[in-house]
Amino acid sequence: MSGKFSFESALQEALDKNEFQLYFQPKININPNQIIGLEALLRWQHHQFGIVSPQQMLPLIEDKGFIIQLSDWIVSTACVQARKWQQAGYSNLNVSVNVSARQFRQPDFAKNINHALEASQLDSQCLELEFSESLAMQDPEYTLQTIKTLKNLGIKITIDNFGTGYSSLRYLQRFGVDHIKIDQTVIQNVNINSWDASLVVAMIELAKNLNFEVIAQGVETKEQYSFLKKHGCDKMQGYYFCAPMPIDSTSQFLKDFDS
Ligand code: G
Numbered sequence: 652m653s654g655k656f657s658f659e660s661a662l663q664e665a666l667d668k669n670e671f672q673l674y675f676q677p678k679i680n681i682n683p684n685q686i687i688g689l690e691a692l693l694r695w696q697h698h699q700f701g702i703v704s705p706q707q708m709l710p711l712i713e714d715k716g717f718i719i720q721l722s723d724w725i726v727s728t729a730c731v732q733a734r735k736w737q738q739a740g741y742s743n744l745n746v747s748v749n750v751s752a753r754q755f756r757q758p759d760f761a762k763n764i765n766h767a768l769e770a771s772q773l774d775s776q777c778l779e780l781e782f783s784e785s786l787a788m789q790d791p792e793y794t795l796q797t798i799k800t801l802k803n804l805g806i807k808i809t810i811d812n813f814g815t816g817y818s819s820l821r822y823l824q825r826f827g828v829d830h831i832k833i834d835q836t837v838i839q840n841v842n843i844n845s846w847d848a849s850l851v852v853a854m855i856e857l858a859k860n861l862n863f864e865v866i867a868q869g870v871e872t873k874e875q876y877s878f879l880k881k882h883g884c885d886k887m888q889g890y891y892f893c894a895p896m897p898i899d900s901t902s903q904f905l906k907d908f909d910s
C-alpha cells in the first residue's frame with residue numbers, strides 16, 4: 652500500500668463499491684451478566700489490501716474531508732442495524748459510535764445525528780456517542796454546548812480512551828457524561844505496573860463519586876478481568892470476551908448469549 656495518491660483514489664472507489672463495513676464489539680456487564688451495548692467499529696474490506704484498520708485510513712481521510720461523508724454513513728448504518736436487531740427481539744439493544752474530530756466540529760453535527768435516528772426509527776436512548784478524552788477536552792466549552800444538545804435529544808455520552816489525555820474534572824462533571832471508558836493501554840498494564848493498577852482503582856473510585864458509570868476497554872486476560880471485578884468495575888469490553896465481529900457473527904453472539 653504505497654503512495655498517498657493511490658490510497659485516496661482507492662478510498663473513493665471503496666465508498667462507491669460499498670467496501671466499508673461495520674464490525675460490532677459487545678460491551679458486557681458481568682454482574683448481572685448481560686450485554687449492555689455494541690460498539691460499531693469501521694472496517695474496510697479492500698479487494699486487494701484485505702482488511703484495512705481505521706488507524707491506517709483515518710489520517711488520510713481526515714485530510715481530505717472525506718471523513719464527514721464516511722462518518723454520516725457510520726452513524727446511519729449503525730442506527731439501522733441496531734434497529735434491525737431490536738426488531739429481531741433484542742428490544743433494548745444499545746449501539747455506540749465513535750465520533751471523529753472533523754465530524755464533531757461540523758456545525759450540523761447534532762442535526763445529522765438526529766436525522767440518522769429519525770431515518771432509522773431508533774430510539775435516541777439507545778444511541779451512545781463516544782468522544783475520546785483528548786477530543787472532548789480540546790475546546791471544552793464547545794464540547795459542553797454540543798453535549799447539552801445531544802443529551803437533550805436523549806443520546807448517551809461516553810468519554811473514550813480515558814486516562815490518555817488531560818481531563819478537567821470540573822468539565823467532566825459539567826458535561827454530565829454517562830460513561831467513562833478506561834483506555835486499553837492502562838488496562839493492559841494493571842497486572843504489570845503498580846502505578847497503572849493504582850490509576851485504575853482511582854478512576855473507578857472517581858467515577859463512583861462523580862456519578863458516571865465506568866467501563867474498561869481492551870480487557871484481554873483473566874487477570875485483568877479479575878482485577879477489575881475485584882475493584883468494582885463490572886462493565887468491560889475486550890478480546891477476553893470477544894473481538895469486534897461482522898454482523899452475522901454478532902447476531903450469533905447475541906443468540907448464544909441469550910441461551
Ligand atoms: O477508538 P477506540 O478506542 O474506540 O478503538 C477501539 C479499538 O480497539 C478497536 O479498533 C478495536 O478493534 C480494538 N480493540 C477492541 N478490544 C481490544 C482488546 O481487547 N485489545 C486490543 N489490543 N484492542 C482491542
Ligand code: MN
Pocket residue numbers: 690749781811
Ligand atoms: Mn470507542
